[in-house]
Amino acid sequence: MTKKPARKPASAKPARKAAKAPAEAATETARLELDGRRLDLPVLTGTQGERVIHVGNLRRELGVSAYDPALASTAVCRSGITYVDGANGRLLLRGYPIEDLAQHATFVEVAYLLVHGDLPTLEQRSRFSDLLNQHSMLHENMRNFFGNYPEGAHPMAVLSAMVVSLSSFYPEIKLDTDREEIDITVTRLLSKLRTIAAFSYKKSIGEPFIDPSHRYSYCENFLNMMFQSPVSRYAASAEDVAILNKLLILHADHEQNASTTAVRMVGSTGANLYACISAGVCALWGPLHGGANQAVIEMLERIVREKIPVPEVLRRAKDKTDGFRLMGFGHRIYKTYDPRARIAKAICSQLVRKGRITGPLGEIALELEEAALADPWFQERHLYPNVDFYTGLIYRALGFPKEMFTVLFALGRLPGWIAHWQEMRADPSQRIMRPGQYYVGPSRLPYVPIAKRR
Ligand code: SDX
Numbered sequence: 001m002t003k004k005p006a007r008k009p010a011s012a013k014p015a016r017k018a019a020k021a022p023a024e025a026a027t028e029t030a031r032l033e034l035d036g037r038r039l040d041l042p043v044l045t046g047t048q049g050e051r052v053i054h055v056g057n058l059r060r061e062l063g064v065s066a067y068d069p070a071l072a073s074t075a076v077c078r079s080g081i082t083y084v085d086g087a088n089g090r091l092l093l094r095g096y097p098i099e100d101l102a103q104h105a106t107f108v109e110v111a112y113l114l115v116h117g118d119l120p121t122l123e124q125r126s127r128f129s130d131l132l133n134q135h136s137m138l139h140e141n142m143r144n145f146f147g148n149y150p151e152g153a154h155p156m157a158v159l160s161a162m163v164v165s166l167s168s169f170y171p172e173i174k175l176d177t178d179r180e181e182i183d184i185t186v187t188r189l190l191s192k193l194r195t196i197a198a199f200s201y202k203k204s205i206g207e208p209f210i211d212p213s214h215r216y217s218y219c220e221n222f223l224n225m226m227f228q229s230p231v232s233r234y235a236a237s238a239e240d241v242a243i244l245n246k247l248l249i250l251h252a253d254h255e256q257n258a259s260t261t262a263v264r265m266v267g268s269t270g271a272n273l274y275a276c277i278s279a280g281v282c283a284l285w286g287p288l289h290g291g292a293n294q295a296v297i298e299m300l301e302r303i304v305r306e307k308i309p310v311p312e313v314l315r316r317a318k319d320k321t322d323g324f325r326l327m328g329f330g331h332r333i334y335k336t337y338d339p340r341a342r343i344a345k346a347i348c349s350q351l352v353r354k355g356r357i358t359g360p361l362g363e364i365a366l367e368l369e370e371a372a373l374a375d376p377w378f379q380e381r382h383l384y385p386n387v388d389f390y391t392g393l394i395y396r397a398l399g400f401p402k403e404m405f406t407v408l409f410a411l412g413r414l415p416g417w418i419a420h421w422q423e424m425r426a427d428p429s430q431r432i433m434r435p436g437q438y439y440v441g442p443s444r445l446p447y448v449p450i451a452k453r454r
Contacts, residue, residue, distance in 0.1 A: 019056025034062055048083055065436045072332065077264065077427065081114065081419050082255040086333035091340065093253055094118065102343050107248040108218045111415035114253055115186055131187035136212035138195050139169045146203040155407045156285045158200040164278035166192060172272040185273060186418050193414055197407045198225030219244040227399055240398050243347055247394060250340040250387060251409050253416025259283035259290065263417045264424045268433040273421055280417045281410050290409040292388035294402045296328040300361045310367050318377050328389030329372060335382035344390040356397045365393060
């Protein structure tokens with residue numbers, strides 16, 4: 001085979017700003033050879049032993065880019081917030097195992113942990129709770145917005161619009177905003193998102209809004225705003241409050257998932273925090289991401305309605321020509337059981353035992369899981385239940401309609417989004433995210449006047 005003449009390195013590009021060296025010193029290097037040139041790329045190692053090759057200067061040094069269309073092999077940042085061990089099914093939030101947090105903490109404590117970096121003391125938790133209560137009301141003018149949505153408006157549409165509208169009523173966080181003001185904005189978001197979620201539900205069923213009350217804890221307040229009414233004697237049970245705390249904790253953060261990356265991407269332009277969170281809400285809505293919890297229930301309802309046998313469901317899931325997917329199964333990172341799904345499944349079993357999950361949906365879910373986990377096609381692809389497979393069954397048992405499931409995911413994920421937005425802003429190596437591409441379109445075409453076009 002004739003050896004191609006070594007290509008001249010791409011003409012020296014205008015000097016590109018060197019990507020800032022991260023705090024971790026390179027432990028080793030990876031050698032790249034191209035066009036007769038060698039480039040030793042630093043290899044950085046995280047605290048859990050995962051390694052990354054720093055390619056930030058590839059364009060500057062060699063005039064080429066790395067190509068990774070779904071970012072499956074790309075680390076877009078260094079982060080100390082959450083660690084996901086996909087091979088072993090481990091999840092750490094600020095170093096704490098998700099199992100311990102779900103068992104011992106409240107969601108407010110986990111939100112504080114994510115936003116402030118450690119679990120709160122009694123005094124810090126009390127002050128955080130006071131701030132959450134203080135900022136739980138919605139501006140009266142914003143309450144009027146709900147009236148202009150049609151009855152069938154999806155709560156995620158309302159949530160994303162209302163969140164970004166908060167920027168019209170409350171001051172933006174600037175790059176030099178002091179910590180006190182940032183804390184107020186963060187608790188304002190955490191508290192008002194909960195109120196917006198409850199109001200969007202009440203609007204969808206034509207019932208009057210139930211205002212937040214200082215008498216209740218975060219989760220109890222939300223349940224009360226959702227299910228209280230002027231003619232009911234609803235009182236949130238301790239069991240439901242405990243379950244909702246656990247579910248929100250399970251969703252609180254999950255490193256660089258699509259919606260968190262959207263928050264970071266929008267934040268990298270300097271857009272205000274409300275706009276970033278609204279972008280996160282929109283990204284989460286997709287059925288491949290947070291929208292999967294609603295899609296799982298719709299899938300189970302369809303299987304029951306159409307009496308589709310489980311083997312037929314799995315056959316369709318494997319058939320590339322069939323648009324069917326086993327929703328709630330598979331994960332980009334977990335190649336074993338999602339630890340959150342394990343906790344959600346245990347909650348499901350508890351509710352089945354208490355007769356709060358009845359009917360065929362729960363049975364079908366268990367049958368599907370058992371059959372898929374025993375199926376070589378699923379085993380070869382390391383497809384396991386993810387966080388969304390069981391959570392919808394629990395939300396239903398608590399009384400939530402399926403259209404609210406992804407809103408609940410957003411409520412849980414909010415402190416994670418905020419923590420990543422804060423970390424991105426404080427990271428000196430972060431600049432506006434502007435990925436490249438490689439162009440496959442036409443070269444220079446002559447312009448044809450419209451009279452001559454055929
Ligand atoms: C969340 O990133 C996060 O951390 C997300 C999340 C978070 O906390 O933020 O964990 C929350 O979004 C969980 C995922 C919820 N989505 C779903 O449950 C939707 C169903 N799952 C799939 O669409 C899929 O598994 C994804 C989207 C979750 C992951 O997609 P990937 O990593 O791109 O995997 P893939 O599509 O490349 O699949 C690899 C193979 C393919 O088959 P082959 O081409 O190798 O033959 O597995 C198959 C896929 O066809 N496959 C599935 C499947 N998931 C993957 N086949 C049937 N049903 C599925 N659910």
